Amino acid sequence: MSSMMQPQIILLKEGTDTSQGKAHVIGNINACTIVADTVRTTLGPRGMDKLIHDDKGNTTISNDGATIMKLLDIVHPAAKILVDIAKSQDSEVGDGTTTVVLFAGEFLKEAKPFIEDGVHPQNLIRSFRNASTLAIRKIKELSVSIEGKSLEEKKALLAKCASTTLSSKLIGGEKEFFASMVVDSVVAIGNDDRLNLIGIKKVPGGHMRDSFIVHGVAFKKSFSYAGFEQQPKMFQNPKVLLLNIELELKSEKENAEIRLSDPLQYQSIVDAEWNIIYDKLDKCVKSGAKIILSRLAIGDLGTQYFADRDIFCAGRVMEEDLKRVSAATGGTIQTTVNNIIEEVLGMCEVFEERQVGNERFNIFSGCLSGTTATIVLRGGADQFIEEAERSLHDAIMIVRRAMKNSSVVPGGGAIDMEISRYLRHHARTIAGKSQLFINSYAKALEVIPRQLCDNAGFDATDVLNKLRQKHASSDGANFGVDVNTGGIADSFANFVWEPSVVKINAINAATEAACLILSVDETVKNPKSESAEAASGGMGGRGGAAYRGRGGRGMRRR
């Protein structure tokens, strides 16, 4: 036969890895399911933590979906999409990162049997998209607005949202304590978009209850020179000068050179240099400021000069801290000491240096403009505080979202059950294949209450049946899993609240990701460049290592 004789057409570069077809879609789905399984157990108040230890010896203990996904270092191209949606959920809403991965994994799992049966992925995609639009509309319908309440009332409501987020974290035991702290700090910065106005400082030691919030700025004492201890450490209503220059005796120009022919002139050069620095210091003092902060170094000369004049100074202050001080006290950061006018100085009510654990902290409180807050976190171990910081970050994001977009839905799987019921109901009105697909989408949504039960060690089937029954009745829309008793309870009445935007975003992102993965039927993976190949080839002769660099699945098929 002539075709036998034809030379093989080489289309792609040697070593390129391709895989395609139905098997490929299924393979992708499987990979995603495995990833979703990894984070599955972290969901909910009874969720567990993961300890991830990377090659560099860093250890992270976390319960935050996005953090875990990031640290897993996933290379599988399809599974990577899940990492991306977790990240996007994190940056968009800040919480619900585990939820979004679970949803995506579950949607895909439900789609798998259909794909195996030969349904065209595009059909599935269309139905899933429809379902998600319907679901989101339903969420909006079910959400309860907290708009128009008084500040006190609103604060209480926001605290409920924050504590729902925190309940699944390591600091869940003290969730009320931290929730009010988070709400206070978010309310303090108001509508300002800059999240970095809320500083989180970590000091190992102490119990988490020793954490406190400063309505102003707090930062760790910077490196200080001799003479620092002689400065006063407590001020009432001080003026604050913020600088971004060095106050040190140094050469004014790097590569300048002075040539002297007359030794008698020597002293004048020395004096000139001293005068420059004294002039600078004097201007700082004349400005009337009692506290001088600089991003760059304040040398021993400056330290002692200020100590002599009862002024507090701190050099090498971190830039973000300085910015926060600037925002808090209303001062502006100066790059020169010339012409310091009254307006550029900041003001605060009290400044003091206080001992926190083993560190000394500079604390500015009672600030004029009051648009900053600093949370000083305490805890027994570094990893603990790290995780607490991540948890607080989530809570802060949630409260901010809830403030802007103030509507909430009941948590504890209640909203998921309700949407699921609604979609199933809706599916029955559709003729055609889509009915099946929407039904499976509805089933996938049940993963949240199911996982909540599993993690808490309850019989998931039993609880889910109770929930389904309750939701089918007319007044059961707010019922969710009660993780304390293993039964069901009215989440809304128990104040398990989530901002509706979390759910909306999660469903949106998860559906998008699922559709994206379903729509891919071929992956072409180029071989790594020569040098990378050589490097990976050198790493051990095991079979795994040999095909690792090329993305093994395609290799095996050929």
Place this chain on the structure above:
Amino acid sequence: MALAFDEYGRPFIIIKEQEQKSRVRGLEAQKANINAGKTVARILRTSLGPKGMDKMLQSPDGELTITNDGATILEQMDVDNQIAKLMVELSRSQDYEIGDGTTGVVVLAGALLEQAEKLLERGIHPIRVAEGYEMASRIAVDNLEHISQKFDFSASNMESLIQTCMTTLSSKIVNRCKRSLAEIAVKAVLAVADLERKDVNLDLIKIEGKVGGKLEDTELIHGILVDKDMSHPQMPKQIVDANIAILTCPFEPPKPKTKHKVDIDTVEKFQTLREQEQKYFDDMVQQCKDVGATLVICQWGFDDEANHLLLHRNLPAVRWVGGVELELIAIATGGRIVPRFQELTPEKLGKAGIVREKSFGTTKERMLYIEQCANSKAVTIFIRGGNKMVIEETKRSIHDALCVARNLIRNNSIVYGGGSSEISCSIAVEAAADRHPGVEQYAIRSFAEALENIPMALAENSGLPSIETITAVKSQQIKENNPHCGIDCNDIGTNDMKVQNVFETLIGKQQQILLATQVVKMILKIDDVISPSEY
């Protein structure tokens, strides 16, 4: 890492370098973690209490440390396991916050983990265990508050402070002269304390040590001790009513920071340069003399020429004094640090009643005592001892005692030691357990049992029959309703700790329980460990 296969039996590569990572999950992970934690606790267990033993640790470069301070032991052990590291951090944070009780907190955490393991084997969900512990810890902390006592102290009446410090020191190698050391520590803290703000800046207490002499020779100096001597051997060894100039500039011609060059092309110019240099020296000494300084303390050095000149002009000087010491001297003598000779004024001089150089034994080493300072807000504790290791250990012990005294100034509540407070908490927690519905009841009861582990270790280390002693003390506490009964480690004959004067700070004890619970909770919550399998 466990490989995943798809329908066709092909392995998935999902995670980078998947084959090189190990992963433990579920109950197995929890058990492994608990075991690691327990192992660390077991090492420290024998160091607890007045009859506890010391550990000898050798660092990679051969340096020896002998200590029974929990935080130091763990720090030096250089553990590798992640969970064990958590325990190390646990004791470190107790050290930062309280400064004492670093062994106890690890032993307690170990006991809690041991109890948790049993509960996990029974199939109780780890989070339920953690929550039960959390509840129990709150009960225990409240109980401590309840049985605590407040006592008054003042600068003149410091007996109770000394007693508490003695309890801390009794478990250390220095317990031979705990009374005198405790007194030193309390006096030092009171000297620097700001009783109104209840703030103590421990930076103002300097601890110096020197090999030689006896431990009993350890003294508290109301002033500063500098490990330096006069720059010239012929300078006076003692200066009464010294006016001290504290300088951060060297005794040499000033140099501009900008790069410079002096062109010398004639002999005359060279002469002027030479003369000028000498004039600088002269001026500098003169300036010091003019303001009335009788002693110069300099952060930098000066060459022999300047040294000779200083001797000649009868101005004693000390050179190469470190920045921190310089600052302490400035604070103690009420002087100001002067960066430039031109800035010297009589007001900026520090005043000290007496400055003397003292030599030790047969060695040529000398130290400078600056005493009777204008402002006694900086003190020095000078430790003597037979060898370096004893001195190091004494330093650590004194540090613990200082921290205890500081904590008492912040909060003057105490509880009684010798395991009495733990037993009392254990009884309270156990009673509360029975009233609690739900699975947590088991965890709460286990917490009570774990609390008994500390008195148990105390008894074991003291060579007492542990179980008998505990049961006896426990029944006595309940019968007499007296929460002061503890383990009679020193065989004094009574186990009422109130009579024995064994005190511990309330915040220290509370912190121990809270921190241990917190870390145990963290360990229990982990169900998945992903790590590179080989290094």
